[in-house]
Amino acid sequence: MGAEGVHTPSVPEPELPDGITAAELDAEARRDLRGLQKDTADMVARHLVAAGRLVDEDPEQALEHARFARKRASRIALVREAAGIAAYHAGEWAEALGELRAARRMGGGPGHLAVMADIERALGRPERALELARGPEVKELDRSDMIELTIVVAGARRDLGELDAAVVGLQIPELDATKRDPWSVRLFYAYADNLLAAGRESDALQWFVHTVDADVRTETDATERIAELTGEELPDDGVEFDVEDEEPSTEIDSETDAAVGEAPAEDEIADAEDDAEDDSDSDSDDVADSAADLESDEDVEDIEDVAAESTDDDAVSDSADVPEPAVAEAGVAEAAAAEAGDADATATAVPVEGGQEK
Known part of the structure; x- marks a missing residue:
C-alpha cells in the first residue's frame, strides 16, 4: 500500500529506451520536480517521458515506468496524474481512479474528470459517473474536456438503459457535420453509436458516414460499421495479394x-x-x-x-x-x-x- 492509500505493486526499475533524456519533459512538468534532488528528478523525468512514449503502443510497459516514477516521487501531483493515466490505458481501473483522485487532492482543479467518469463506468458504476458530471468542477473544464465528459455521460445513460436521453445529451452545438474540430470524430461516432443503440438505424448510418468523412486518420471503425449496416463489402484498400502461379497447361496451343x-x-x-x-x-x-x-x-x-x-x-x-x-x-x-x-x-x-x- 503506497501513499494516499493507493496500492501499487513493487516493481524494479524498468529499462529505459535508448536516447531518452530528462530534457524531453516539458518545462512546466520539470518545474514540478524541482523539490526533488537533481539525480532523482532526472530519473523520474526520464521514466515519465518513457511512459508518455509507450502509453499508446505498449500501455503495460508504460505503466511500469509510471509506477517506478511514482515510487520515487509519490507526493508530486504531476507524477500521480501520469501514473493514473498510464493505469487507465492499461485497464487497471481501480489503480487509475485512486491515482487520479490523489492528483486532484494534491493539485486541485477538475483534473481528468472525463477519464474518472469513464473509469466509474468501467467499474460498473454509471450512477457515479453521472454524479461526477454534476460536480462543481465541471465549470472549470475547457471545451475539449467538456465534450469528452458529455460523451462519457451519454455512455453512462446508455448503461442505465436511458437510450433516448443518451442521444439527446449529445445534441450540442458542436454536433455539426460540417465542422472539423479536434473532438468532431469522437463526437460524431458517439452520436452514431447511440442512435444505433436506440434503434434509429437510418440516422445512425448517416452519422457514421459523417464520421468517415471527418476521420482522416482512420481512428475509428466507422467504415466497418457502415458495411455492417448496409450489408455491403468493405471498399478495396488498394492492397494487392500475390496469386499463386497456375500449373502449366497440358494442352497444346x-x-x-x-x-x-x-x-x-x-x-x-x-x-x-x-x-x-x-x-x-x-x-x-x-x-x-x-x-x-x-x-x-x-x-x-x-x-x-x-x-x-x-x-x-x-x-x-x-x-x-x-x-x-x-x-x-x-x-x-x-x-x-x-x-x-x-x-x-x-x-x-x-x-x-x-x-x-x-
Whole structure:
C-alpha cells in the first residue's frame, strides 16, 4: 500500500529506451520536480517521458515506468496524474481512479474528470459517473474536456438503459457535420453509436458516414460499421495479394494442335511406335495393330479411342520426343496424299494420341 492509500505493486526499475533524456519533459512538468534532488528528478523525468512514449503502443510497459516514477516521487501531483493515466490505458481501473483522485487532492482543479467518469463506468458504476458530471468542477473544464465528459455521460445513460436521453445529451452545438474540430470524430461516432443503440438505424448510418468523412486518420471503425449496416463489402484498400502461379497447361496451343492434327508421314509414325515399344510394348502394340487394320474413317475414330485409354506416362513422355521437323514433314506428306487422292494413305496416317498431351 503506497501513499494516499493507493496500492501499487513493487516493481524494479524498468529499462529505459535508448536516447531518452530528462530534457524531453516539458518545462512546466520539470518545474514540478524541482523539490526533488537533481539525480532523482532526472530519473523520474526520464521514466515519465518513457511512459508518455509507450502509453499508446505498449500501455503495460508504460505503466511500469509510471509506477517506478511514482515510487520515487509519490507526493508530486504531476507524477500521480501520469501514473493514473498510464493505469487507465492499461485497464487497471481501480489503480487509475485512486491515482487520479490523489492528483486532484494534491493539485486541485477538475483534473481528468472525463477519464474518472469513464473509469466509474468501467467499474460498473454509471450512477457515479453521472454524479461526477454534476460536480462543481465541471465549470472549470475547457471545451475539449467538456465534450469528452458529455460523451462519457451519454455512455453512462446508455448503461442505465436511458437510450433516448443518451442521444439527446449529445445534441450540442458542436454536433455539426460540417465542422472539423479536434473532438468532431469522437463526437460524431458517439452520436452514431447511440442512435444505433436506440434503434434509429437510418440516422445512425448517416452519422457514421459523417464520421468517415471527418476521420482522416482512420481512428475509428466507422467504415466497418457502415458495411455492417448496409450489408455491403468493405471498399478495396488498394492492397494487392500475390496469386499463386497456375500449373502449366497440358494442352497444346492452337497452332500446335493444327499441326499435330495433320497426318504425319508413315515413317515418322513407325519411329514413334518403335520408341514407345521400348517402355510400353503392350500399349504400343495395340495402337500399332489397330492402326494397321484401319481402312476407313470409322476405324480412325476407334483407334483414337484406344489410344486415349492407353495413357501410360512413359508412352506420353516418349511420344513427346518426336522431332519438330516431323510435324512439317507430316504436313508435306498429307498434301501429297491429298493431291494423289489416296484414301488409304490418309487412313494410315494416324496421329500419335500421346503427342496431344504434352
